[in-house]
Amino acid sequence: MLIFNKHFLATQSSESKKIINDAVEVVNDEIKSDRVGYYKLPTLSLQLIEQLKEIDTSSFEQIVIMGIGGSSLGIKAINTILRPITPHAKEIIFFENSDPLTITENLIKIKKEKACFFLISKSGSTIETTSTFKTIVDYCKIDMDADNNRIFAITDKGSSLSVFAQHHKFHEFNIPDNVGGRFSVLSAVGVVPLALAGYDMTKLLNGAEGFISRFFEGKEDHLLEKAYSFYENSKTQSINVVFSYADRLEDLTKWYVQLWGESLGKIDQDGNRVGLTPIGIIGAVDQHSFLQLVIEGPKDKSLTFINIEDFKNNLLVPDITLYGIEKTNFINNKSFNTLINAQCEATMQSVIQSGVNTDAITLDFISENNIGELIVYFELLTSLLGAMFKVNTYNQPGVELGKQILYKNLENS
Amino acid sequence: MLIFNKHFLATQSSESKKIINDAVEVVNDEIKSDRVGYYKLPTLSLQLIEQLKEIDTSSFEQIVIMGIGGSSLGIKAINTILRPITPHAKEIIFFENSDPLTITENLIKIKKEKACFFLISKSGSTIETTSTFKTIVDYCKIDMDADNNRIFAITDKGSSLSVFAQHHKFHEFNIPDNVGGRFSVLSAVGVVPLALAGYDMTKLLNGAEGFISRFFEGKEDHLLEKAYSFYENSKTQSINVVFSYADRLEDLTKWYVQLWGESLGKIDQDGNRVGLTPIGIIGAVDQHSFLQLVIEGPKDKSLTFINIEDFKNNLLVPDITLYGIEKTNFINNKSFNTLINAQCEATMQSVIQSGVNTDAITLDFISENNIGELIVYFELLTSLLGAMFKVNTYNQPGVELGKQILYKNLENS
Known part of the structure; x- marks a missing residue:
């Protein structure tokens, strides 16, 4: 199960409703017409x-x-x-x-x-x-x-x-x-x-299918609000940082970076350059690198936290006192599972207090089903944002020039 | 040896000269007064x-x-x-x-x-x-x-x-x-x-020392131009992407991300939020993820390419013809060393043609000396930019709040 939370204000204007409805229509058209598979x-x-x-x-x-x-x-x-x-x-x-x-x-x-x-x-x-x-x-x-x-x-x-x-x-x-x-x-x-x-790819596919079905039945509408919030704020918040509190999510965020970068970084139908820059980082490690920039740097970022409630691992911090460092004893006998989630929660609170638009995705535990859901969650979000930005989400004209130059240079070398 | 190239226009105005001189004065003062070690x-x-x-x-x-x-x-x-x-x-x-x-x-x-x-x-x-x-x-x-x-x-x-x-x-x-x-x-x-x-840390330290000495003797002034270009364009180009064409540079770019993020993401002496968002990516892999965004997305990025001229590895693409895929034969008998550098060069050309501010650092080969130089290159660039932004480059007040919340939450749990 994935639990979604948002810590940003969703606009309820009639304009926002129209943009959301139009985007829903686009993705419905994509699925019905078989243009997008x-x-x-x-x-x-x-x-x-x-x-x-x-x-x-x-x-x-x-x-x-x-x-x-x-x-x-x-x-x-x-x-x-x-x-x-x-x-x-x-x-x-x-x-x-x-x-x-x-x-x-x-x-x-x-x-x-x-x-x-x-x-x-x-x-x-x-x-x-x-x-x-x-x-x-x-x-x-x-x-x-x-x-x-x-x-x-x-x-x-x-x-x-x-x-x-x-x-x-x-x-x-x-x-x-x-x-x-x-x-x-x-x-x-x-x-x-x-x-x-x-x-077990059957379980993973079932998880994905469940999420897609629920979305098209209107049962995952939080995605619409989130996509709209990104779209609405895209001029000022041009960067979305996915902050995952689990080392093993690093490769998933790399996948998400490609998905977003290549799908949304486009010239829209009116000739404007649009898109959001995706960044994937890992907590608590990258608190030591990125948090200062988020808290005090330019307010050009939104943050998405991902954490795992139960790592199914009961490694504890042993009850050992280090002479001179007794003040860290409060963590003794607590699990690393507790520690990393407390770090996620504390970072999230400090970011929210600093007025940064933030949302959170919690996996109850690591399972094939949950990963299937998470994958299509990001894919649907991408399609919705592409529809709002009025771009062709599924092509990549910007990478062709480099390929042509490469082939020419190599053939002549 | 590191070779530096810039593909952006350096401003020669009197204002730019003053800002550069002031920054040089700040770092000179830092080293002389022993405030920064x-x-x-x-x-x-x-x-x-x-x-x-x-x-x-x-x-x-x-x-x-x-x-x-x-x-x-x-x-x-x-x-x-x-x-x-x-x-x-x-x-x-x-x-x-x-x-x-x-x-x-x-x-x-x-x-x-x-x-x-x-x-x-x-x-x-x-x-x-x-x-x-x-x-x-x-x-x-x-x-x-x-x-x-x-x-x-x-x-x-x-x-x-x-x-x-x-x-x-x-x-x-x-x-x-x-x-x-x-x-x-x-x-x-x-x-x-x-x-x-x-x-061999002696060699690495010697490389670092050599670069620092040359910088303070005014022999590495390209750094000043680059720092000023970042500073001058920081309002519109708020992201610096370091695009390294070598898998083993990924950890170095993670180090650079912390250095920049935590040093420059600050509230300046006039109360403005300043800083640049650093992103580290690896080519050719990430061409498949980031290039579209750079070429057609918002023009909010500068790019720094790093490549290694000679990997000291002569692995060749064998002279094998694949039935149906004969058109890739132009790469046969060429080395992967040639291929990855051709990819770097082609990507860089396509990015420059798209009007993105770009510079390049080439290591003649991987050596302790070169890595020592590269480390202090990024450190000096950070200090210069911090001086131009008028921030305290060396503190990190923005990460304290999260720590306080963490300690309170854990002690009460």
Whole structure:
């Protein structure tokens, strides 16, 4: 269960109601017209889990993922947060960046005979992913025909990667055309490798589906208020900081940063540059870095706190007195679970007292269901904000120029 | 060697010259009056390395660090970036946050008989650090008197941690009073554990000292231009994004985020809220998340690119043709070193073409000397900007309220 709290004033003007209603209409139109496909992924993807049962995966102990951006961030986020509650999950090794030191270090970890390999690229020809694949083929001496039962391609129907996969008879899974990379975590992109690793993706998809259904039934309207508040204040509060009080939420906030940055940082239909800058930080660690800026710096930020009520861990601060430091004894015999949540609460109170718009999401505990809900919560929020900003939430024209320059420079070098 | 480039127009007005001169005067006054101590650390800390030679550290294979914020971020940054060129460095385990899952996971990694323990807290009573220490004492059955030769305390003279350390005769090193936590990486805080781990801190300190000397001799004036550009544009460009093209620079950007956030996010002497929001991201990975926002979103950001010219790694993309994906063959036989730098260059060109203020720092390769330079580069930039903003760069009043609320809530719970 997720518990949502807001510590900001929601406007009740007729103008705000109209903007909210228009945004609801846009997302309803998106789902009805099938222009935007991520809303239906939780239901669609259950079939993938069935399909996986036909593949013999008993010899795989290690999952090697080649993907970047939308093809890796979501998988990484779920793997990081669910691993402590899924101790027997298979190891996952991520090849994302083109950093030669990281690639060299990761190559050594691969146990070829026990590994399966995931090539993930929506477009099919992502430069980092294909370069890394070539490197792994060479390093592990993979025979693409003889070893095809341990190679999985996840890509758009008809893409160059799909052509390649069919040529060598790899396992192939497709991403629906109407699902963009950064909204694809609940498609084959996330579901196939994570289910194969041993995560209970059925529960995660059910959690996601439940939240989406409730939202479209009008039972999660707090999302509308929050989206409107962000929209209304976007000129002055151009930064949204997600402050998570759990180390394992760091990768989820990286996923959220891509989702927001690439979806909302756009030129709107009137030619204005819009969007909010997303920042993900981790408490209590980053209290030591970001809090001063929030409290006394420019009032250009809103804050979203995420915490976990019950870590299902009873590690206590032992009842030990340190000579000279007796004044910290008040924490003795309390759990670290209590401490980190007290730090979250105290930081939140100090931020609210400083007049910063703040809201909070509490997970009662870490579960597949809760993570599924949290993922679609951020996706729906993004769609609503995109509708309010009047941008195309699902394209990314701004990243094309860099790619063109890269290709030209490399081809001429 | 660091190479600095700027892709923004520097103002040459008489007003800008006055503001720059005033800032130079402030930092000169800081160093002369001894009010601010970090400028002299590179020289002072060389003595620490001498002192360490008197301690028998041959039995330590593992270094356990308990510290948070300024007491861990800098150590972590240096450990991450220098490890590939220092393969025999001892393992370092960091206990930073109060997350019960992370602490539980880290406890298991400790090999008591081969470990030494660093308690690092400038104030002496940081709640995360003392709580973790108690937990480790309990878990590893540490006898604080019998095991005192493997316990190191790094703290202010006369702090509660110092009292505790002297009571049990731990090794003790002090942080100069005039050096704040976030400026302390080149004091005992960073130098003692990293030198003990096997890093060549002499070279790093020499690199830092060289840059500081050149700056005060007027030979690194590009820093003045950059600081002024940030100051001049701070109302409209309130965010500075450091975009590093090397995975191992991520921890260094986290250190920089604390340095900037906590130093510059302040109420200035006229009562205005000032400061810039620092964001650290990693390329090419985060091109897939942040670039769209930079190119088409609000023009509220400046960008600083960092890249490494020579990774000293010759991993090549093998000359393999993938059926259907032949169009990526142009990268075959090129090195990943070439690819990641081409990505950096292409991204930078696309950002500059979009009219975003941009500058670039290139490390010719990863070396202790270069990292020392880079650290003081960011420290000096921070001091200059603080002087221009007319804030107290070295305090952090905004984080006190949260601490008071935390203590009250926990004592009453």
